[in-house]
Amino acid sequence: MSTRPTHGMVLAAGLGLRMRPITLTIPKPLVAVAGRTMLDRALDHLGAAEVGHLVVNTHWLPHCIEAHLAGRPNISLSPETELLETGGGVARALPLLGEAPFYVVNSDIIWTDGAVSALTRLAQAWDDARMDALLLLVPTARAVGYDGPGDFFIDANGVPWRRRGQEVAPTLFSGVQILHPRLFGGCPSGKFSLNVLYDRALEDGRLFGLLHDGRWYHVGTPEALPAVEAALIEQEPE
Template sequence: MRPDTAVILCAGLGERMRPLSDSTPKPLLNLAGQPILAHTMARLRDAGVRKVIVNAFHLAEQIEAFFDRYEGVIVRREESLLETGGALAAMAAEALLPDAPFYILNGDSYWVDGPSAALPRLAAAFDPRREDAMLLLARSAGTIAETRFGDFVWDREAGLRRREEREVAPYLYSGIQIATTALLHSDKVERFSMNRLWDEALAAGRLNAIVHDGVWLHMTTPEDILRAEELLAAREVGNST
């Protein structure tokens, strides 16, 4: 069964995207003629997602105004930054998360589907009996992102692991995953990163991944936006929305 719920993380300050993010939240910056979030919502609707939970902090009123046009969206405004893991814990504490698997997406990620749409492909690969979360990884080579070191090494025999210090890893986290609430090992709401949850799941052998078969464009700086626009305009990547 495909998930009908998704979490979109939109509370970040977007500091490296300044000055653009001084007046506009990073997920609302335009790419290919629309805010990044508009592309994300189109893909979620295509994947059958009808309930979306969003966290907001920086310029939260703009995030709320954007989602006013959509049905089935809950925007949770944070009084102080909880980071990615803390935001998820707060949503769970307020009983906003389903018992079934759900998607978790960074609000600033843009991807182009490959032969198969990424979200249904992720859902089809995920087995909650064996995994608490499954990440969609992107290949570091040729990606618009900070790719100096990468995030993960995936030895098909040894399994998924974090890169070691000074090691160059071939895979990056794309900002897209599927999970269940089993990923949260505590009901305590505090400020912490999703990395803590991944490390706990890795240690328990309950974190897995698939590799994206399309193109992923993660915009970190204003220059990244320009490069992405040039690629899309030149039809080297294409726009699948």
């Protein structure tokens, strides 16, 4: 039985090194793409999914994010004096995220939904008895601005496995997911990547994937911005 998460976290602490010089003075999540910041886009998705309790972690230029969020209700900040990476950042924020499954969304990616929102589809697919993590996976054919080798293969039951060596996988991780707090049992202290926990869940048969049916946009460098903006404007005309 699926349950819609009531808590969510937006990962906004990264340095955005590949987006420099823009990110020398502004955090990457606050970079505007087609008129809206990437952070606002993530928060709007979570708001539309009726997520009532939100956590945003900060590290690089945290005062900018704090000021930007001042007008938004129900947001707790999780400041990191030392950058904790994805896993460490979520682990630090666990006391703010409750005891039930919660969304985690990267703030430096953009996605658009199909007929049903991706967050709703994740909630509908969640099976608490079987899952510790459910990742939204993007078919590389739906990824705008991405030309990498992909991340995962996935079978008809939603069971993923990682590509190896020089393999080219048909899907990539979108940066959108549902995680259960139990995934973090015995996790490393300090900074670590969520990949550590994905691999453990994979070995235990408790990592699953769901294929995204909308678009996904990779904004990796300043040079990529115009192409992504053009694609977004074409898909989302004013």
